[in-house]
């Protein structure tokens with residue numbers, strides 16, 4: 633059983649089926665990729681998993697428990713954290729304070745007493761943000777801002793981390809550092825689900841990849857299986873290369 637599972641999730645907007653009967657699992661200690669052309673339903677699936685979007689049918693399970701009807705904050709308290717495709721940071725606050733604001737969720741998630749300042753410093757150092765911790769967010773370039781979002785998510789001490797295009801806007805070097813960070817977090821036991829258009833990065837990091845097209849899973853497998861899948865190649869023709 634995967635730590636996080638969707639079972640037959642379907643989401644409709646009017647007559648448009650944005651997510652079509654999707655069943656996927658996200659395992660502890662692994663990075664699971666979710667890829668697909670623009671509009672395939674990746675963000676809508678994330679929104680359903682985190683509670684921002686109600687599904688027409690299907691269930692979301694965390695550690696075997698049905699959480700389909702829980703509010704987003706309850707899911708955060710159960711150990712689910714995410715980042716957003718469009719950065720959701722406080723521009724007038726420092727990097728440190730952007731991370732520290734998640735301390736309330738951390739307090740709720742941790743049974744024993746927790747020193748939020750100490751944990752903020754630990755997370756900043758773990759994510760390589762120590763050198764820019766004092767900067768106002770508006771002075772931080774997009775590539776590093778993506779890492780700040782991840783740091784804030786980590787601050788809640790999550791079991792599952794959902795990342796929506798976290799490498800977008802990063803330089804090549806930033807993406808390389810970021811890949812090292814994600815691999816390290818997974819090695820420590822975190823369950824990570826990665827939505828990303830940078831296919832070489834997905835191929836490098838993920839143990840399993842699910843491909844969405846028009847809301848439905850058209851292929852699931854290892855990076856090698858995905859790169860060789862005729863369905864995937866057909867879905868990507870004219871849009872992106874599937875080779876790493």
Ligand SMILES: Nc1ncnc2c1ncn2[C@@H]1O[C@H](COP(=O)(O)OP(=O)(O)OP(=O)(O)O)[C@@H](O)[C@H]1O
Nearest residue numbers: 645648650668669670671672673674675676677717
């Ligand atoms: N709030 C909404 N109301 C109506 N339609 C929506 C809404 N959100 C998404 N959609 C539609 O649902 C489909 C899936 O969109 P979604 O953003 O989940 O795709 P995506 O795979 O995340 O795309 P991208 O890679 O561009 O981020 C699209 O057809 C989109 O237009």
